[in-house]
Amino acid sequence: xxxxxxxxxxxxxxxxxxxxxxxxxxxxxxxxxxxxxxxxxxxxxxxxxxxxxxxxxxxxxxxxxxxxxxxxxxxxxxxxxxxxxxxxxxxxxxxxxxxxxxxxxxxxxxxxxxxxxxxxxxxxxxxxxxxxxxxxxxxxxxxxxxxxxxxxxxxxxxxxxxxxxxxxxxxxxxxxxxxxxxxxxxxxxxxxxxxxxxxxxxxxxxxxxxxxxxxxxxxxxxxxxxxxxxxxxxxxxxxxxxxxxxxxxxxxxxxxxxxxxxxxxxxxxxxxxxxxxxxxxxxxxxxxxxxxxxxxxxxxxxxxxxxxxxxxxxxxxxxxxxxxxxxxxxxxxxxxxxxxxxxxxxxxxxxxxxxxxxxxxxxxxxxxxxxxxxxxxxxxxxxxxxxxxxxxxxxxxxxxxxxxxxxxxxxxxxxxxxxxxxxxxxxxxxxxxxxxxxxxxxxxxxxxxxxxxxxxxxxxxxxxxxxxxxxxxxxxxxxxxxxxxxxxxxxxxxxxxxxxxxxxxxxxxxxxxxxxxxxxxxxxxxxxxxxxxxxxxxxxxxxxxxxxxxxxxxxxxxxxxxxxxxxxxxxxxxxxxxxxxxxxxxxxxxxxxxxxxxxxxxxxxxxxxxxxxxxxxxxxxxxxxxxxxxxxxxxxxxxxxx
Amino acid sequence: xxxxxxxxxxxxxxxxxxxxxxxxxxxxxxxxxxxxxxxxxxxxxxxxxxxxxxxxxxxxxxxxxxxxxxxxxxxxxxxxxxxxxxxxxxxxxxxxxxxxxxxxxxxxxxxxxxxxxxxxxxxxxxxxxxxxxxxxxxxxxxxxxxxxxxxxxxxxxxxx
Numbered sequence: 140x141x142x143x144x145x146x147x148x149x150x151x152x153x154x155x156x157x158x159x160x161x162x163x164x165x166x167x168x169x170x171x172x173x174x175x176x177x178x179x180x181x182x183x184x185x186x187x188x189x190x191x192x193x194x195x196x197x198x199x200x201x202x203x204x205x206x207x208x209x210x211x212x213x214x215x216x217x218x219x220x221x222x223x224x225x226x227x228x229x230x231x232x233x234x235x236x237x238x239x240x241x242x243x244x245x246x247x248x249x250x251x252x253x254x255x256x257x258x259x260x261x262x263x264x265x266x267x268x269x270x271x272x273x274x275x276x277x278x279x280x281x282x283x284x285x286x287x288x289x290x291x292x293x294x295x296x297x298x299x300x301x302x303x304x305x306x307x308x309x310x311x312x313x314x315x316x317x318x319x320x321x322x323x324x325x326x327x328x329x330x331x332x333x334x335x336x337x338x339x340x341x342x343x344x345x346x347x348x349x350x351x352x353x354x355x356x357x358x359x360x361x362x363x364x365x366x367x368x369x370x371x372x373x374x375x376x377x378x379x380x381x382x383x384x385x386x387x388x389x390x391x392x393x394x395x396x397x398x399x400x401x402x403x404x405x406x407x408x409x410x411x412x413x414x415x416x417x418x419x420x421x422x423x424x425x426x427x428x429x430x431x432x433x434x435x436x437x438x439x440x441x442x443x444x445x446x447x448x449x450x451x452x453x454x455x456x457x458x459x460x461x462x463x464x465x466x467x468x469x470x471x472x473x474x475x476x477x478x479x480x481x482x483x484x485x486x487x488x489x490x491x492x493x494x495x496x497x498x499x500x501x502x503x504x505x506x507x508x509x510x511x512x513x514x515x516x517x518x519x520x521x522x523x524x525x526x527x528x529x530x531x532x533x534x535x536x537x538x539x540x541x542x543x544x545x546x547x548x549x550x551x552x553x554x555x556x557x558x559x560x561x562x563x564x565x566x567x568x569x570x571x572x573x574x575x576x577x578x579x580x581x582x583x584x585x586x587x588x589x590x591x592x593x594x595x596x597x598x599x600x601x602x603x604x605x606x607x608x609x610x611x612x613x614x615x616x617x618x619x620x621x622x623x624x625x626x627x628x629x630x631x632x633x634x635x636x637x638x639x640x641x642x643x644x645x646x647x648x649x650x651x652x653x654x655x656x657x658x659x660x661x662x663x664x665x666x667x668x669x670x671x672x673x674x675x676x677x678x679x680x681x682x683x684x685x686x687x688x689x690x691x692x693x694x695x696x697x698x699x700x701x702x703x704x705x706x707x708x709x710x711x712x713x714x715x716x717x718x719x720x721x722x723x724x725x726x727x728x729x730x731x732x733x734x735x736x737x738x739x740x741x742x743x744x745x746x747x748x749x750x751x752x753x754x755x756x757x758x759x760x761x762x763x764x765x766x767x768x769x770x771x772x773x774x775x776x777x778x779x780x781x
Numbered sequence: 782x783x784x785x786x787x788x789x790x791x792x793x794x795x796x797x798x799x800x801x802x803x804x805x806x807x808x809x810x811x812x813x814x815x816x817x818x819x820x821x822x823x824x825x826x827x828x829x830x831x832x833x834x835x836x837x838x839x840x841x842x843x844x845x846x847x848x849x850x851x852x853x854x855x856x857x858x859x860x861x862x863x864x865x866x867x868x869x870x871x872x873x874x875x876x877x878x879x880x881x882x883x884x885x886x887x888x889x890x891x892x893x894x895x896x897x898x899x900x901x902x903x904x905x906x907x908x909x910x911x912x913x914x915x916x917x918x919x920x921x922x923x924x925x926x927x928x929x930x931x932x933x934x935x936x937x938x939x940x941x
Contacts, residue, residue, distance in 0.1 A: 162861060164830040165868045171814045171822060208860050234864040234875075256807040256867040259814075 151266035152177035155199060159189040159217065160206035160232070165255070169204065172262050186212035190220060197225050201269045204253075207233035207240065215247045222248045228268040232257055283414070367407040376400065377411060386419070784931050791926035794919065803916050807870030824924045830869045831917050837862050838910060845903050852885040855902065859885065862909075874912045881905040 156178050160166050166182045173180040181200070183189045186209050193200060203221050207214035218229045231244040234255040244252040250268040253261050369377070380397035381389040391409035398408070798804045808823075815822040841858045844851065863878035865871075884902040 162865050162868065163833055164826060164865050167826050167829055168811065168814070168868050171819065172810075175814060206864070208857065208864070234867045235860065255864050256810070256870065258807075258810060 151269075154178040154266050154269065155201045156180050156204055156265070157189060157192060157200045157202070158182045158204045159186055159209070159214075160184065160204075161209045161211075162206070165206070165232075169257060169262070172257070172259050175259065176263050178262075178266075185209070186214070186217045189217065193221060193225050193227070200227060202265060203227055203229045204265070205229060205231055207231050207235060207244065215243060218244070218247045218249055228272045230265055230268060283410075367403060367411075369411055373398075373400065373403075374411075377408070377415070381412070381415070386416075787926050787930035791923055791930055794923045794926060798916075798919055798923070802872050803912075803919065805870045805872035807867060809870075811869060824927075827869055827920050827924070830865055830871070831913075831920075834862060834865050834913060837865070838913065841906060845899070845906060848899060852898075852902075856882055856885045871912075871916055874909060874916060877905065877909040877912050881909060 154176075156173055158166060158169050158173070158180060160169070160182075161184050163184060166184060170180045170182050181192065183192065186205070189203070189205070193203070203217075205214050205217050205221075209217075214231055214233075218231060221227055221229050228250040229248065230251040230253060231249040232253045232255055233240065236254045241252045250272060251265070367373075376398045377394065380394040383397055384390070384393055389412065391405045391412055394412065395403060395405050395408045799808070811823045811826055819825075837858060841855065841862070844855055844858065859878050859882045863875055863882070866875040866878060881902060884898060884905050
């Protein structure tokens with residue numbers, strides 16, 4: 140859809156909805172209703188088709204409406220998959236109003252559960268879920284930054300406005316969300332589903348608040364403490380350490396010792412561990428719903444391609460405390476299969492940082508799309524895990540160069556692989572973002588994991604999540620990924636490792652690859668060109684999980700285009716979360732723009748000064764990509780008050 | 782042709798459907814969706830419904846005939862049918878579908894009486910079939926009247 144054509148004031152018109160239901164009558168009725176709401180509708184009667192559509196272009200749709208009972212696939216399963224892979228809000232529908240079924244929907248991560256027959260009023264409100272999700276992603280990011288928020292306030296930076304906006308008390312934000320949402324919902328059907336929505340919101344708000352409290356208390360140290368970004372690599376180390384200790388015995392202190400990352404504190408590890416545990420729990424809970432899934436140990440998981448192997452892996456991980464190489468390999472393969480050829484780069488991000496990852500895996504398997512095999516997790520590559528020993532930028536750059544040269548797909552105008560900037564200042568606390576130029580890819584995998592993390596807020600926003608997902612996937616990703624992503628990683632990492640003070644951030648041309656995290660698959664060329672791989676960029680959200688540290692990145696000047704910021708944030712945050720665009724406060728607005736919808740905030744740290752971010756009119760609307768302006772942002776509370 | 786008369790007939794048929802509980806509020810929603818862009822929307826949807834539901838019911842019939850006591854499967858079918866009914870507002874059918882599902886569930890609890898439960902289900906299904914065909918007849922007449930009453934009639938919103 141050409142968003143630019145749609146009137147700015149038409150929000151939420153243009154919302155792209157995918158409806159999945161085996162009943163043609165229902166599809167027909169829903170389609171007409173949704174069209175009347177001025178949404179864009181795509182219908183399909185089979186879950187498999189829906190998944191294919193979604194995988195094909197991750198940011199094509201904003202929202203999925205799915206029936207619970209379908210012949211070819213259980214609606215809950217579809218819900219999980221979409222959440223895991225694409226991190227899109229999914230609304231379940233059914234004529235079945237039994238509380239336990241509805242509960243099941245919530246547990247699987249449904250944003251809402253509509254009882255059939257679905258009325259127009261209810262459909263008119265579904266856009267809220269998209270917005271809410273984005274915001275909640277952003278909030279989660281913020282919360283995960285913990286001390287970052289405090290330091291944000293204290294640190295003067297270009298993004299003063301952003302800070303102010305984003306530093307808005309998350310609790311307040313949450314409350315606003317809740318209020319806003321409920322007030323709108325109240326106008327809707329006063330039936331069970333409406334009430335359900337409200338209670339879900341409240342629940343989510345509580346979760347957010349609790350989380351926020353935890354994070355902040357976990358990092359009581361000085362407000363100037365540099366944020367730790369849980370990059371893929373870092374997370375990999377973390378997971379290795381946990382594996383070594385055994386998940387039950389893994390205590391922060393020991394993990395910290397094993398990881399041996401200078402600058403990492405026990406608190407960092409502790410909070411990360413907490414999230415990791417939650418994530419695993421979520422995964423194992425999810426996995427339990429699919430008892431039919433083969434155990435990766437039993438052999439290649441070829442049966443259920445649709446199931447992100449990541450889950451299985453984690454289950455295995457949970458069970459055994461290890462991520463088996465074959466599982467990784469299988470996962471990798473699966474991801475490849477799942478992701479299709481369009482997103483070859485996706486996993487690269489993981490690949491590289493994972494170099495250090497534990498057991499040598501069979502990842503050296505050659506994948507058609509890339510010749511990254513040399514970069515797969517291969518201990519011989521000898522990349523030290525710790526940030527401080529981060530392989531010289533040059534090495535990475537070279538590797539990436541090679542790969543990039545081999546695959547220039549999405550990169551498009553990205554041009555030459557950026558060379559690591561000499562001014563890079565690698566710090567342990569820096570975020571290494573394996574940004575890939577094809578954000579979509581990355582996102583998908585990450586998002587999936589992220590999504591699975593919590594039902595309510597798929598993107599826990601913790602770098603951790605991404606990490607976990609990457610953890611499992613990384614091996615796979617690497618080989619299959621194109622160079623560009625890798626490339627992105629190299630310089631990106633280097634750039635991102637900038638710490639405070641260095642302004643490498645995205646603005647630098649070298650980062651071109653990195654922005655890709657912003658899910659929409661847009662490739663950002665830090666030379667100021669947003670290169671979108673897809674016409675619709677940035678999907679909502681799942682973006683990167685930005686953990687702390689991003690804030691230290693100063694904003695680059697470039698982000699003139701909305702998409703840029705998103706990209707940048709992607710880069711910034713990425714470290715781990717490559718997925719879509721988890722936007723941290725700062726980037727909220729940016730991301731919003733990128734997505735063309737919702738969202739303030741991108742992952743970029745508050746420092747990141749993006750001019751556009753400041754603008755309250757940057758609220759995206761469905762009709763616009765990157766920079767859609769909401770006519771009345773205040774109405775939606777999107778003027779930075781998130 | 783006496784359009785006025787036809788229109789009145791159509792209106793009264795329609796009213797009767799609502800009054801007697803054959804149709805519910807959802808049908809209003811469908812009518813609301815009908816506009817110049819899709820002038821025969823309601824009829825199209827109803828046609829879709831009957832086509833689909835007939836197929837579904839044939840499946841159910843088959844399953845019941847085989848006396849296979851796969852009540853879960855029957856439940857699934859019925860779930861689908863019920864969902865369909867609700868989407869056009871076929872209220873009575875929906876009620877019967879619910880009753881049927883209750884029978885299936887009872888079966889699951891008292892496995893030993895599965896044969897009698899099966900009978901119950903069959904009887905319940907007969908009711909569904911009956912409702913289905915009555916509704917179809919009435920709606921067909923209704924739409925026919927509407928068509929006969931002239932295109933104007935289709936475009937205007939019937940009295941609620």
